[in-house]
Amino acid sequence: MTTEAKETGAFDPIRKTFIKVGVLPFFLVGALIIFTALSDKFLSVQNLVNVARQSVYLVLVSMGQMLVLISGGFDLSVGTSIALTSVVSALGMVWLAGIFPDAIWLAITLGAFMGFAAAITVGLINGVGVAYFDVSPFIMTLGVSSVGAGLALFLTGGVPVSNLPFAFGDTFGFGRLFGVPIPVIIAVICIVVMWLFMSRTRLGTQVYAVGGNIKAAHLSAINTKRTLMMAYVICALIASLTGLLLTARVESGEANLGSTIALESIAACVIAGVSLRGGIGRVENVVLGAFFIVLVQNGMNLAQVSSYMQMVLLGALLILAVIFDQMRYRMILSGN
């Protein structure tokens, strides 16, 4: 009896951390130890800066995904939003640059807005289906992702859209401001805005309330349908922004961009303690969760794990994170 009591005492801080922030700190420490042991390049400043830059795209998409997860759903169509944005904006820019060869920034801006419009349409369709027609988020976003991916391939015929205005890739793909890459600056702005939105605004509070108990939210004067709808639209919009940044990076509009990002972003969120049942999740942890996923991918690359094996490990990691999420939720409810 007494030894048992002592044991629980020793594990108490671990248990408290787990309940509070989830499995992420443990995974992060584990990954650092394993990959440092496997490669001496891993823990260098240069590599970590590289990881930070690479993780921008997943960080952005994961924040959108988090919003939808907190509202009690999930979005499998984030990859499609990225692809559709990439294709539509690239086609738009190339077409407009032909019409206004002297106003290249006008073409870039209008093209970008065409991409945003395409993604907002995806978000609206998801939102209407989930909020107003009670379609399960799984089926709704899975269906929309097929529709969107098909359209993106149809628009391009499967061929990447090239000859984008040079300034676009130069600025949003490779540009720097005060030595900081532009995508990183955009991500930081988004993180701050998202953090303010979730923790300081009425709308953010409503998203938490709707995900926590939608009926209770309804009885507390919240427009639950509009809140759900907004979550899907904002998620698509953030994915769209990511799509633009990726398009600028690869300097062409491609229909296969973001094909793995739905899984990765859900994994990042769940590892970061966002509950799949909704209502629980924090922006700062999700940023760290996305960073962790990219860190693991980077570590596996350095350790020369094949990309096929990486898929296996990433899927396993997601399932493991969900198992820990279940345990954590049970602990939260029971208080043990």
Add this chain to the structure above:
Amino acid sequence: MSAQPLIETRALTKQYPGVLALNAVDFDLHSGEVHVLFGENGAGKSTLISMLAGANTPSQGSVVLDGQEMKFDSVADAQDKGIYTVFQEFSLIPTLTVAQNIFLGWEPMKGPFIDHRTMRKRAHEMLLELGFDIDPNETTSHLSRAQQQMVEITKAFHGDLKVLILDEPTASLTDKEVDHLFEFVNELKAKGVGIIYISHRIQEFSRIANRVTVLRDGGKIGTVDMAETNEDALVEMMTGRSIDEIYPKIEKGSGEVLLTVEGLRTAGIRNASFEVRAGEVLGVAGLVGSGKSRLFRTVMGLTTRLAGTVKMRGKDISHAPTRDIIKEGIYYLSPDRKGEGLDLAKPSKDNLAINLVMGDKVGGDGQLVKWSEVNAEAATISDHVELHAGYRNKPVSQLSGGNQQKVLFGKCFGQNADIIIFDEPTVGVDMGTRAALYLLIKELAESGKAVVVISSDLPEVMNLSHRMIVLAHGHISAELSGDDMTEEQVLKFFFDETGAKL
């Protein structure tokens, strides 16, 4: 009672980190006896039965069944040994039929296949024997809460039943259904089954109990023969205060009409017209299924209104969505605090914050939330509803029913409402907490708000209300006030058949 007890506990103790939930309790049950466990929420009743039912293991002490010390591995193990528990939380699968639920895990077989015909027939017989009017082919989710409870009780009557544990079985049953249940309990007693009965409804005890054991703060206060005690003495054992102090006297206010409902019709409600006035408690009584809850859910826009008008201060809100009705100043507290009332994984302050953020009580109209103001107000409200400071940062799922109800009451203080509708405000709440909740209702009414109390607990509606409407078969069968509000009158209108013939 000199014979060997059917089941007993010896110095049974349950220690959670930081909390002694049950402290060395000796308890025994003889065959053919109804032994009531009585105590406030958190007194240790649930902990005690969870260990008897195999859902929990003791830290110290032992459970002895038929003279043999027992360790139950699981609820199924305890059921195998003849101990069946009907928990407050139902264990029914909503998508299966009643018959399938009753025979879940015990399905009658014909060769390798389930014999559905026999199953339906036997389910029908079992329900009939219990006097429960339920179609065994009905899908369980279509049943009312009370009917689901009946199915849950029916499930217990399989195999060799030695000990039946009933946890608050009558909390959502009507008087008629309770009568059936008690008849059945008496039949079981005659067959030698021992019954452990947990209830807050003290007026039931004299009808079925042989002995009563009172628990308080995890310890046993005493065990008394029902024949040698009375309600007042038991309440005093439980709380240390007398029963007269439970229902407060509420002063009647101005009487200005706030809400006017005319000719309201919806599925199951016909032609309902009534008024709600400021400074007054309007009681709404009726049997389960009479539509008393549905009537007000329709007013709130939660069920589709088919005809009729609802006016708040003369403004027509018949077609408004729920959120606009709330903004007009009507607030509704759901009877299902877990399903519809609270966000269980969040602490009380977050639950209270939703109403403060959505309402206009603090922080102005801007889109930004002033969390310092919201949190300060949430703390003030928590103080006001007497929610113990130690509970405020725990997820509400960990709180007792009474404390959860305090949080739900707190939500209405965060909302600047003029009419507050309490639907079953004290379901599953102990006497001590009830008294505190009634004082909050008194305070609201006396501060000039209109209060509506919908309740299946007749003494509760009668003692709190200035005026009552009684529903039967989906129509308002009577509006009573003053000296007309007698139990006899109310019961007469409960069974009013005029509406049924329309």
